[in-house]
Amino acid sequence: MIKTARFLTSLALAGLLGLASAQGVSIGILSPLTGGSAGTGQAQRAGFELALAEINAAGGVLGEPLRIIIEDTQANPAVGLAAFEKLMTEDDVEFIAGGFSSGVTLALVESFRTFQPIVMWIGGAVSGIGIDGFDGIEELIGEEDWFFHIHPWDYHNVGAATAFAAQTGSETVALLHEDSAFGGPGSAGAQALLEEAGMTVTLREAFTSTLLGGTGDFRAAISKAAATNADMLYWIGYDSDVVPLSGQIRELNFRPQHIFGAPPGWPTEFAAAPEAQCVTGLIGFMPNLTNPEAIAFTRDYRAMHGVDPDNYMAALAYANLWAYADAINAAGSTDQDAVIAELEAGTFRSPIGDWSFEPSVIAKHQGFGEDLWLVFQYQNGVREIVWPIEKATAPLVSCR
Amino acid sequence: MSASTRTRRTRPAQFPWDLVGLVLLAVAVAFAPDLLKALFGRASVSYLSIATNALSLSILALSWDVLARTGQLSLAHAAFYGAGAYTTALLARHADVPLWIGIPLGGLAAVVFALLLGAATLRLRGIYFAIATLSAAEVLKAVVHHLPTGIAGGNAGMNVPTLFRPEFIAGQMERWEVAFLRNEAYFYVYATLLCMTVLASILVQRSRLKHAFTAIRTNEEVAGVMGVRPARLKLLAFVLSSVFVGMLGGVEAHRVGSVLPEQSFSVSTTVLALVTPIFGGLYTTLGPIVGALGLSSVQEGLRRVFSDGYLIGYGVVLVLSILFMPRGVVGLVGGLLRRRGKREAGR
Numbered sequence: 032m033i034k035t036a037r038f039l040t041s042l043a044l045a046g047l048l049g050l051a052s053a054q055g056v057s058i059g060i061l062s063p064l065t066g067g068s069a070g071t072g073q074a075q076r077a078g079f080e081l082a083l084a085e086i087n088a089a090g091g092v093l094g095e096p097l098r099i100i101i102e103d104t105q106a107n108p109a110v111g112l113a114a115f116e117k118l119m120t121e122d123d124v125e126f127i128a129g130g131f132s133s134g135v136t137l138a139l140v141e142s143f144r145t146f147q148p149i150v151m152w153i154g155g156a157v158s159g160i161g162i163d164g165f166d167g168i169e170e171l172i173g174e175e176d177w178f179f180h181i182h183p184w185d186y187h188n189v190g191a192a193t194a195f196a197a198q199t200g201s202e203t204v205a206l207l208h209e210d211s212a213f214g215g216p217g218s219a220g221a222q223a224l225l226e227e228a229g230m231t232v233t234l235r236e237a238f239t240s241t242l243l244g245g246t247g248d249f250r251a252a253i254s255k256a257a258a259t260n261a262d263m264l265y266w267i268g269y270d271s272d273v274v275p276l277s278g279q280i281r282e283l284n285f286r287p288q289h290i291f292g293a294p295p296g297w298p299t300e301f302a303a304a305p306e307a308q309c310v311t312g313l314i315g316f317m318p319n320l321t322n323p324e325a326i327a328f329t330r331d332y333r334a335m336h337g338v339d340p341d342n343y344m345a346a347l348a349y350a351n352l353w354a355y356a357d358a359i360n361a362a363g364s365t366d367q368d369a370v371i372a373e374l375e376a377g378t379f380r381s382p383i384g385d386w387s388f389e390p391s392v393i394a395k396h397q398g399f400g401e402d403l404w405l406v407f408q409y410q411n412g413v414r415e416i417v418w419p420i421e422k423a424t425a426p427l428v429s430c431r
Numbered sequence: 432m433s434a435s436t437r438t439r440r441t442r443p444a445q446f447p448w449d450l451v452g453l454v455l456l457a458v459a460v461a462f463a464p465d466l467l468k469a470l471f472g473r474a475s476v477s478y479l480s481i482a483t484n485a486l487s488l489s490i491l492a493l494s495w496d497v498l499a500r501t502g503q504l505s506l507a508h509a510a511f512y513g514a515g516a517y518t519t520a521l522l523a524r525h526a527d528v529p530l531w532i533g534i535p536l537g538g539l540a541a542v543v544f545a546l547l548l549g550a551a552t553l554r555l556r557g558i559y560f561a562i563a564t565l566s567a568a569e570v571l572k573a574v575v576h577h578l579p580t581g582i583a584g585g586n587a588g589m590n591v592p593t594l595f596r597p598e599f600i601a602g603q604m605e606r607w608e609v610a611f612l613r614n615e616a617y618f619y620v621y622a623t624l625l626c627m628t629v630l631a632s633i634l635v636q637r638s639r640l641k642h643a644f645t646a647i648r649t650n651e652e653v654a655g656v657m658g659v660r661p662a663r664l665k666l667l668a669f670v671l672s673s674v675f676v677g678m679l680g681g682v683e684a685h686r687v688g689s690v691l692p693e694q695s696f697s698v699s700t701t702v703l704a705l706v707t708p709i710f711g712g713l714y715t716t717l718g719p720i721v722g723a724l725g726l727s728s729v730q731e732g733l734r735r736v737f738s739d740g741y742l743i744g745y746g747v748v749l750v751l752s753i754l755f756m757p758r759g760v761v762g763l764v765g766g767l768l769r770r771r772g773k774r775e776a777g778r
Contacts, residue, residue, distance in 0.1 A: 064739035069739075109484050119610075159587075210586055212588055
């Protein structure tokens with residue numbers, strides 16, 4: 032009776048959902064395709080789809096077409112947990128990719144530990160280093176053999192931004208930051224590093240990002256920053272803050288030498304706005320990078336999706352899937368130990384350049400560190416790379 | 432008073448369908464995990480997770496509905512949820528309070544906050560009350576942000592230990608069985624909390640509070656003239672509404688392993704608490720639960736078929752239900768049954 036019911040239910044579900052029997056290697060992907068972080072999730076998906084097309088055109092994985100199953104986390108921890116468990120128990124995947132949002136990643140820690148698939152993660156950048164009594168992703172699972180973290184940790188992000196700030200010659204910096212888990216610890220770390228580098232932080236002021244319910248009126252915070260007459264305005268927020276914040280800086284006639292923003296992504300159309308002129312920003316990938324991998328990636332991405340890969344998460348997702356394909360092919364099987372050995376030993380392709388896993392402060396397998404980051408500057412409607420110097424396409428100019 | 436007493440004495444005893452329903456619900460949830468495991472094997476892990484999320488939504492929706500019965504459009508649910516989550520997390524972190532005591536204390540913290548908020552806002556009406564309650568979550572979020580990091584974790588939030596950590600015994604079980612045991616335990620905790628919420632709702636519906644709440648909702652001035660004390664009863668509804676959602680916040684903090692200001696005081700918590708009973712049917716015990724189970728099923732079904740485009744279908748379902756089912760699913764089904772009953776009686 033139970034067997035019959037089970038068979039009929041499975042058949043009905045399979046028919047309803049149009050599920051085909053899985054063949055070849057399947058990789059489960061968790062990404063925020065909807066919700067407040069949908070822009071990042073859609074960029075990730077675009078990068079995964081491009082990599083998948085290329086991998087399968089090149090012969091697939093272990094001689095079979097590679098298959099990806101993307102589950103939406105909505106950047107919601109409880110939804111992300113159910114999505115991961117679906118991948119593990121309904122789709123029977125052995126490999127997990129993707130990832131975004133530290134809250135979702137923290138919710139997955141216990142379940143990751145239970146199933147112990149290979150997890151190669153391009154999100155969850157929160158490390159507890161420097162935060163009393165808090166264990167971030169790096170502390171909780173960074174030392175696990177099966178965990179591979181590609182995205183830099185938050186201290187890498189702050190380190191890169193501070194290194195750029197130091198080389199601008201600025202002596203005083205006003206720090207504005209959004210007030211969530213992204214901007215709060217980031218600004219605390221930034222202040223410490225800026226002061227360590229000999230700069231004076233004249234102000235550290237929080238605002239609520241428009242992404243998280245803020246009104247988009249940043250005038251109070253900007254006015255406070257302007258009153259300090261700092262050489263540099265350094266802000267940490269989200270993509271949706273770029274336009275109102277930049278517009279209000281001009282409106283209030285605040286003219287520091289340098290305006291530097293560190294959101295995860297920048298709106299494409301912002302380049303054409305007059306208030307974009309001289310604004311600098313931290314970014315993980317630029318379509319005008321001149322290395323051959325970046326040129327090929329930008330060309331193929333544009334051909335497949337009809338737009339430029341503006342969000343660096345697309346490049347990271349592309350690197351993520353290719354690393355899996357190369358490691359599994361090199362291992363010759365999906366045996367976990369063999370694939371882990373190949374991931375540990377391998378050097379992988381990416382639009383950012385070749386990369387491999389090295390230890391970070393705590394984590395055993397860290398992909399990118401400060402080296403991922405670039406700083407660009409809007410110059411006459413074009414985003415020029417201005418840092419690091421060896422990748423620069425134009426020199427940095429002052430806003431004054 | 433004497434007239435109403437006489438009325439109660441002469442009224443024929445009604446069959447307690449609601450209490451029978453509660454017993455059936457308890458029995459159903461008691462057997463659900465094992466049934467899922469027998470039917471779906473390892474996939475039951477995933478289905479239990481989805482079912483737990485649906486239970487969570489049911490608690491949120493039903494507890495909101497209890498206050499809505501007084502006619503108050505409260506947007507404070509995110510504040511109650513967050514107050515419970517943060518209290519539980521703070522007690523676990525600083526006072527080493529046993530986890531099972533921390534969760535009820537989370538509910539108590541939500542009640543205390545509800546009393547303070549209610550005392551300050553319940554004399555407001557309509558949109559003014561809604562706006563005042565909407566700001567509650569923002570106020571608590573700002574407090575958490577500005578407390579020293581060593582106390583509440585600031586923007587980074589706090590780790591919260593899991594309630595259940597079943598051991599994996601190599602050779603005797605598979606890894607998915609560990610996940611099943613954990614999910615099963617959480618499922619029972621959420622189900623217990625839902626049964627408590629349902630019981631509270633039934634007790635309200637079976638007592639004179641139901642009529643008092645309805646009178647306040649219909650016309651507060653007239654209710655006052657009739658001897659109902661609107662301010663006191665609205666405060667009571669606020670308390671009943673907050674205690675379960677505060678406990679839910681505490682349980683959920685353990686389940687997802689952390690509290691973060693944006694996560695715990697998210698406006699989406701309030702929106703879900705409000706939309707779900709409207710879909711299922713307002714001012715009833717069954718409506719919010721039907722709404723939660725219905726919306727969870729619709730969302731999950733659409734998500735599996737349409738990937739990220741499912742929210743369009745989900746939105747269409749909500750719009751259509753508001754347009755064509757103003758009294759929700761329960762109201763529609765109840766109306767159809769009554770019409771059928773009349774037709775049959777007329778033959």
